Amino acid sequence: MAGVQFLEGYQVTSPEHANGTPDFYDVLTEDLIKSCLKADKGDQAVLKSFKIRDFTNKGDNYICAVTGVHVDYELEGRDHKAKYVAKLNKPTNHDDTRLMVRDLFEQEKNFYTDIGLTLSGELKEVGHDPLRFARVPYVYSKDGVYVMFMEDLRERGFTMYDRRKGLGDAHVHLVLRELARLHASSVLLQKRSKKPILESHPYLYDGFMQDELPYCTYRIIMGELAGGAALVAEKAGGYDQVVQHVKEVFKPKCTEIIRDLLRSQPPFQVVTHGDCWTNNILFRYNESGVPEEVAMVDFQVLRGSSPMNDINFLIHTSITGESRRKNMSRYLRDYYSTFQKVILDAGFEMDFTFEEMEKEFDRQRYFGFYMGLMIGSIILREDGEGLPLDNLDNSNVQEVFNESGKKLAAQCDNDTILSRRILDIFDEMKEWGVA
Structure with a gap:
């Protein structure tokens, strides 16, 4: 590279x-x-x-x-x-x-x-494997045309998991450990350089963290995606208070809410993947079909943020509600132990305890809720006409997504698995007293 x-x-x-x-x-x-x-x-x-x-x-x-x-x-x-x-x-x-x-x-x-490359170097310096991502030999960017040539990871046996299903337990642990290595390596970089990550790499302060979102109509798109999930819950019944929250609180101020959740302070400020869900994760399996290795792709929303945003994003978009209820403490323990090993092997002390990390995870749950609703709404649309981004022009964003949202509720009758994934998030929002 x-x-x-x-x-x-x-x-x-x-x-x-x-x-x-x-x-x-x-x-x-x-x-x-x-x-x-x-x-x-x-x-x-x-x-x-x-x-x-x-x-x-x-x-x-x-x-x-x-x-x-x-x-x-x-x-x-x-x-x-x-x-x-x-x-x-x-x-x-x-x-x-x-x-x-x-x-x-x-x-x-x-x-x-x-x-x-820098973060992989930090890991190799302390005797750990480099981060697992595709080699990129060539990038073209000129006159509005962007092309990135990447290593074809399929040649090394990596495949995509079915995003319609919740990740299996072995898959989750592989992803959590790789996220922990990504996050911890950025802590090593900050400790060695003695600079906050957003200061040394200012591009990590991305567009969604700015006071005014540079892509203003994406406020509509984000709101409508969450609103589509609310239509599924509305049709199921029993979620009036949470549906009202999505429609009256989140939709009109979605970009401001997401911006505030993305901003972070040390010790919970690391390099995050930003879009860590099933679509952007590849697995390599052994002869028995057991996942042995994970590789992450699509680092387009790379940013400096709380590590618990990545974890909440993953578990609310890619794991079933049942898995979250049964295994969340174990998942967090696994993540923390991997993170801790990187830091201790480098000769440093941890900047936060497991209990402090748990509190940060809970503080960022709303980020997971909102991302889970939006991603669930996107996947559910695939049974119909799909996400209508290709049909947008400068004048029809609201119209296109309103029409798409109307069709979404009808599709949920034909896809009980994905509908259940969305409703699981609404159930958790109810449990957390979202209003």
Whole structure:
């Protein structure tokens, strides 16, 4: 990853497309693939041919596109093959989406070319494995086109878990330990540099933490996503007070509420993934089908925040209510012990006790509640027309999401599993006295 390079321009040529591949993949040109290949394999690598091979399913990606690039090349007189995952922005008529995608790509580039490498170095320095994420040999960003070429983790046996199901216990522990290593490594960085993480890496203060959200219509989108989940609860009945909270408290001030929950203070201020749920986690399994290794992807909302935001995000978007009720204390213990081991092995003392961390987890539960409702609403839409981001322009955001929300309640009758996931969160909100 130290060899990440940036392309200054590209020549328009047409690759061989898979059937049904969108035309916007035309940005994956011969010159672009050549530049990626040389950055990855060296200047002597000669491109012979390449093909675009889609592999994602409906709901795998929302505001970006992801596809496979299969390359045949020659090096030192011998033929070779390489496979990459290319992540690129979709064309849009919605200005706020265009602006946000630009910022998200820049943030993810910051992870792969800067902070991710630095944090892995901190772990290796104390005898721990580096963070587990894909190698990124090449990034292109010019004139509103963003392309990131990543190692294809499928080649190492990693696969995506079914986001419609709650993560199994073994999966949860793998993710919690990797999050603990990510968070703890940033504490090591702060201790060695003697600077707060937001001071040493100011890009970690992201758009959603600013006083005014740069993408103003996303207030509508976030509110409508939570409102869609409220329609499911309203139809089920028995959630009047919590539904009222979502509609009258969260929806009109959702960005301000999320902003305040994202802001943090030491000792609970670390580098967080920011979007840690099933869609952004890959697992490698042994011959018996037991998960042995985890790798995280999609660091587009990387930020400096409370580690308990990542934990709450994970458990409220990717784990069933039953698993939370039965196992939460054990999950937190596992997370804390992994975090603590990194810190102690580096010769430092922990800055907070387990009990203090538990209180921070509880303080950030609302963040988990809101994220769980929004993500649940997104996944439930996949049985219908999906999340309607591709249909947005500068004038129709409210109209498009109002129409989408009306269809959502009808879909919940056909998907009791996901509906139950949403209702579990409403049950927990009731237990916590949300009003």
